[in-house]
Each structure stands twice: as C-alpha cells, then as structure tokens.
Amino acid sequence: MKIEDIKSIAVIGAGDMGHGIAEVALMAGYKVFLRDIKQEFVDKGVSRINQSLEKLVSKGKVEQGLFDRIRSELLVPCVELGDAVREADLVIEAVPEIMALKQETFGAMDKLAPAHTIFASNTSTMKITEIAAITKRPEKVIGLHYFNPAVLMKLVEVIRGEKSSAESMQIGYDFVLRNAKVPVRVEKDVAGFIVNRVQAPAGVLLNAILDEGKIQPEQIDAVMRSIGAPMGPYETMDYTGLDISYHGSLYFAKTIHPDFACGKVIQAKVEAGELGKKTGKGLFDWSNGRPEIDLSKATDQFDLMDLVVVNVNEATKIIAEGACKLEDIDLAIVNATGGMGPMALVKNIEPADMTKRLEGLAARWGKEIFKPTQMIKDGQYR
Ligand SMILES: NC(=O)c1ccc[n+]([C@@H]2O[C@H](COP(=O)([O-])OP(=O)(O)OC[C@H]3O[C@@H](n4cnc5c(N)ncnc54)[C@H](O)[C@@H]3O)[C@@H](O)[C@H]2O)c1
Numbered sequence: 267m268k269i270e271d272i273k274s275i276a277v278i279g280a281g282d283m284g285h286g287i288a289e290v291a292l293m294a295g296y297k298v299f300l301r302d303i304k305q306e307f308v309d310k311g312v313s314r315i316n317q318s319l320e321k322l323v324s325k326g327k328v329e330q331g332l333f334d335r336i337r338s339e340l341l342v343p344c345v346e347l348g349d350a351v352r353e354a355d356l357v358i359e360a361v362p363e364i365m366a367l368k369q370e371t372f373g374a375m376d377k378l379a380p381a382h383t384i385f386a387s388n389t390s391t392m393k394i395t396e397i398a399a400i401t402k403r404p405e406k407v408i409g410l411h412y413f414n415p416a417v418l419m420k421l422v423e424v425i426r427g428e429k430s431s432a433e434s435m436q437i438g439y440d441f442v443l444r445n446a447k448v449p450v451r452v453e454k455d456v457a458g459f460i461v462n463r464v465q466a467p468a469g470v471l472l473n474a475i476l477d478e479g480k481i482q483p484e485q486i487d488a489v490m491r492s493i494g495a496p497m498g499p500y501e502t503m504d505y506t507g508l509d510i511s512y513h514g515s516l517y518f519a520k521t522i523h524p525d526f527a528c529g530k531v532i533q534a535k536v537e538a539g540e541l542g543k544k545t546g547k548g549l550f551d552w553s554n555g556r557p558e559i560d561l562s563k564a565t566d567q568f569d570l571m572d573l574v575v576v577n578v579n580e581a582t583k584i585i586a587e588g589a590c591k592l593e594d595i596d597l598a599i600v601n602a603t604g605g606m607g608p609m610a611l612v613k614n615i616e617p618a619d620m621t622k623r624l625e626g627l628a629a630r631w632g633k634e635i636f637k638p639t640q641m642i643k644d645g646q647y648r
Contacts, residue, residue, distance in 0.1 A: 267355075267382060267433060269440035276301065276354035276379075278347070278371060280311025283388055284360035286416030289315045291358075292336045293328060294445045299342045301350035308343040315341065318417060347371075351379040356441060358410055360388040368392065369400040376401040384434050386410035390462060391517050394427030394455045404429035408438045409452070411459055413602045421601035423459045425452040448601040454589040457521040458514075460598040463584055464608065466518055466526060467576035467635055469511060472499055473529030474631045476549075481565050483549045484557075488564035495605075499573065500549050501557060503532075504542030508549070512536045525635040575615075575623055577608045582641035592647070609647060617645035 273296070277288040280302040288300045292315070300315075302308040319336065322328040344350040351357055357375055361367055372385060379385075385407045387397050398407035409425025422442040426435055435451065442449035452459045458466060475481055487498025503511050511532060518526035528536075535541070535548060542548030550557035581595045590598075596607025612620065621638045628636035641647060 267384075267437060269437055269444065271382075272355040272384075272437060272441060273297065274299065274353050274355055276350040276357040277360060278350065278357060278375070279360035279362075280308050280343075281360065281362075282414060283412060283416060284358075285311035285314045286414070287358055287360055287388065287412050288341070289318055290412075290416055290445050290447065292340050293319075293322075293332070295332070295340070297340050297342070299344050299350040299354060301344045301347060303345070305345055308345060312341065312343050347374055348378045351375050351383065354379060354383055356384045356386065356437070358386045358388060363390060363392065365392055365396065368397050372397055372407070373400045376403060382406075384408065384437055386438060388412055391458060391514070393457075394425050394430065398427045398429060405431040406434050408434050409455065409459070410438055410442065411452075412447075413461070419602060419604075420448045421461065421598055422447045422449050423452050423461065423598065424449045425455050425459055427455055448597070450590065450594050450598045450601075452589055454584075454587060456584050456587055456589045457518060460584065460590055460595065461602040462514065463518075463522075464577050464581045464595060464599065466514070466522075467580045468499070468573040469503075469515070470526055470633060470635065471573060471576055471627070471631065472503070473515075473532060474633070475568070476500075476531040477529045481567055482563075484559055485563050485565035486568055487559050488561045489568065489570060491559050492561050492564050493570075498559060501559070504548035504550050504552065504557075506542070507544055508532050508535050508541045523635050525633045571611070572623070572627060574608045574611050575620060576627060576636050578612050578620075578647055579624055579636065579639055579642055581608065582639045582647055586639065586641060613648045617643060620647070 275291045275296045276299040277284050278301050280300050288298045291298050300308060300311055302311060319328055319333050323330055323333050359371055361371055375385060387394060387409050388411060394409045398404035401407060407427055408430045411423035413419035413421055424438045424442060439449045483500035487500050490498040512528050515526055515528035539545060540547045543552045546553045585592055596609045600607045621643050624636055624638040
C-alpha cells in the first residue's frame with residue numbers, strides 16, 4: 267500500500283486531541299469519520315472543529331469552499347465503532363490514556379476494519395508494541411503522536427512498534443507530510459518517545475529545586491522571562507497542569523529510572539487539587555489570569571543551562587538505544603514546542619565542560635540520571 271491509497275480516515279475519540287487531529291486531516295482534504303462513545307461527545311468535537319475552521323476561514327487560511335465540503339461531505343460523525351472504521355484506510359486512536367481501554371478499542375477495530383487498514387495510536391506514553399499485540403495485524407500498527415493543540419503544533423512523532431512494517435511506517439510518515447505537519451521517525455517505542463523523554467530530566471531538576479525550597483518558582487521564571495521567553499518553566503508546569511507532570515513522573519519512574527519520581531511539592535499540590543491554571547491555583551495563583559512575574563526577582567543562584575544539559579544527556583541515551591538520530595532531537599523539540607532545540611544550545615560547549623557540569627549536577631542533587639553518558643564524554647552530541 268502507498269500513501270495514494272489512503273483516502274478515508276477514522277479518528278476514534280473526539281476530545282482535545284481527537285477533534286484537532288480530525289480537523290488537520292480535513293484541512294488536507296481527507297474524508298474523516300469521527301467517533302466518540304456518546305452523541306453529545308461527538309457533537310462537541312464537531313462544533314469545536316467548526317468553530318476553529320470558521321476562524322481559519324476568516325483569517326484566509328482555509329478556503330470557504332473547503333469548509334463547505336467539510337461540513338457537507340468530508341466530516342462524518344459516528345457513535346458506532348463499525349460505522350467509523352468500515353471504510354477507513356487509516357485509523358487514528360485518541361481515547362483516554364488507559365492501556366486496557368486502548369487494547370479494547372484496538373481489539374474491536376481489528377474485527378470491524380478492512381484487512382488493509384493501518385491503525386495508529388496517539389498515545390503520549392504507552393508502548394505501541396503492547397497496543398499492537400492485541401490485534402492480528404501488529405505490522406499495521408504504528409504510533410502517530412500529535413502535540414497539543416494539534417492544529418497549531420507542527421510535530422508528529424511517527425513511532426515504530428516492534429512489529430510495525432516499513433510500509434506502515436512510510437505511510438504514517440507520508441500521511442503526516444500530507445497533513446502539512448513535520449514527521450520525525452521514532453524507530454523504537456522508548457518511554458516518552460523523543461520530546462517528552464528528552465525534556466523529562468529538566469522536570470526532575472525543577473522538582474528538586476522546589477523541594478529544596480531555597481529558590482522560589484518566581485525567581486527562576488523571572489530569569490527565563492528576562493531573556494525573552496514567553497513563559498518560565500514553573501508557569502509552564504502550571505499551564506499544562508500539575509497532574510500531567512505528576513502522572514508523567516510516575517510513569518517514567520516505573521519504566522525508566524526511580525530518579526524520575528515526582529517531587530514532594532508537586533505531589534502535595536496534586537493531592538490538594540491545586541493543579542495550576544485549570545483549578546485557579548497551582549505553583550502560582552491563576553484566579554486573575556496569568557500570574558504576574560516580577561522580573562526584579564530573577565536569581566543569580568541558578569543557571570538555565572543546567573536545564574538544557576540534563577536534557578541533552580537524556581537525548582544521548584535514546585540516540586544510543588537507536589530510537590532516533592542526533593539531528594532528529596532538535597527537529598522534534600523545535601516543532602513540538604516552538605522553542606529552541608537543546609542540541610543547538612550546547613554545540614559550543616566542550617565535552618570536558620559538559621562532563622564536569624553533569625557530574626556536578628548528579629552529585630549536587632543526588633540524581634544518577636544526570637551522570638554524563640559515554641556519548642557526552644566522547645563529544646558525540648554535536
Ligand atoms: N492532551 C494532550 O496534551 C495530549 C497530547 C498528545 C497526546 N495525547 C494523548 O491523546 C489521547 C487522548 O487524549 P485527550 O487529551 O484528547 O483526552 P480527552 O479526554 O480530551 O478525549 C478523549 C475522548 O475519547 C472519548 N472516548 C472514551 N472512550 C472511547 C472509546 N472507546 N471510543 C471512542 N472514544 C472514546 C472520550 O469520551 C473523550 O471525548 C491520550 O492517549 C493522550 O495521552 C494527549
């Protein structure tokens with residue numbers, strides 16, 4: 267099968283991610299069957315798509331003619347799974363992040379979809395191999411990991427499960443290109459794939475600083491804001507939701523290394539229901555909108571490059587595992603976040619300095635995961 271054979275798509279789950287993934291495929295002219303478990307959930311997904319498309323039409327980014335076609339024929343809302351997948355050449359699953367639910371969904375789709383249909387999961391963390399194992403077509407199962415909001419963020423990670431075929435990977439890659447997005451291949455389904463995995467150690471360091479309590483979140487965010495970043499790291503944690511950070515920590519601690527365990531401050535916040543922006547309070551107070559960050563509070567006790575070097579160190583681990591190539595790291599992170607890539611930022615730092623810095627951080631914070639890898643010592647990060 268080739269990309270030209272992919273004509274109809276099914277998106278399973280019409281929530282935050284599903285409706286956005288569907289919208290992107292519709293904008294590329296694909297017929298999209300959008301399924302959720304209740305009519306009201308599908309209707310909500312459809313209305314979110316229509317509202318977003320209306321804005322894009324008014325800005326001249328989508329043609330009125332395409333929007334009319336989307337409403338009259340291209341977008342097909344469904345509640346029955348069979349109705350959604352029966353005609354689909356590619357299915358993208360975006361149901362909640364619960365393995366049993368994903369497996370149940372893939373098992374049912376396997377029986378209802380045509381034999382040629384490729385299945386993709388938008389999971390942020392789970393192993394594609396484990397999801398694929400429930401089907402009789404593991405070679406046709408891949409990961410297509412979009413970023414939130416899917417309409418805006420350019421990156422889609424195209425993930426190979428242990429049994430995914432080269433043909434399925436190629437179709438996934440080409441499909442992402444046809445959706446005007448940037449595909450990056452992840453050749454092994456390592457925990458967190460590229461973007462979430464490479465950025466995780468900075469989260470560990472930020473948690474350690476919080477728990478120590480000597481420097482306050484505002485003091486570090488002020489440093490970041492004073493160099494022109496739109497948001498500091500702690501405000502970003504609040505913005506995304508401290509529960510997301512908490513669950514991510516639990517998963518990484520279990521699957522990669524106990525050092526990824528959630529810090530005490532964040533855990534207490536989550537237990538108190540203070541999840542950040544969505545609850546009005548987290549590390550900052552959001553009751554009157556975005557927190558005011560006083561730039562005069564910027565600390566000189568912390569160097570932002572520490573956040574970068576621990577991430578670069580982690581990047582070398584997944585490169586060594588064969589998940590991706592060095593140049594994919596920045597390509598992925600720049601297109602997922604709109605920020606700068608960590609590899610470009612350390613290009614001029616000598617291996618001996620990187621090594622010393624990471625050894626210092628590992629000792630200072632008691633974190634084995636910060637210890638420099640052989641690739642760092644050998645200068646294989648630039
Ligand atoms: N939100 C993010 O930032 C983000 C980013 C990348 C990937 N993801 C991943 O995308 C997936 C979906 O996350 P989300 O944020 O869109 O969640 P969400 O809760 O907003 O949406 C999930 C939708 O799936 C529906 N659903 C539940 N069971 C279903 C079933 N059996 N069939 C069809 N629909 C079903 C729910 O009713 C809901 O509308 C998860 O795997 C998540 O990890 C999320």
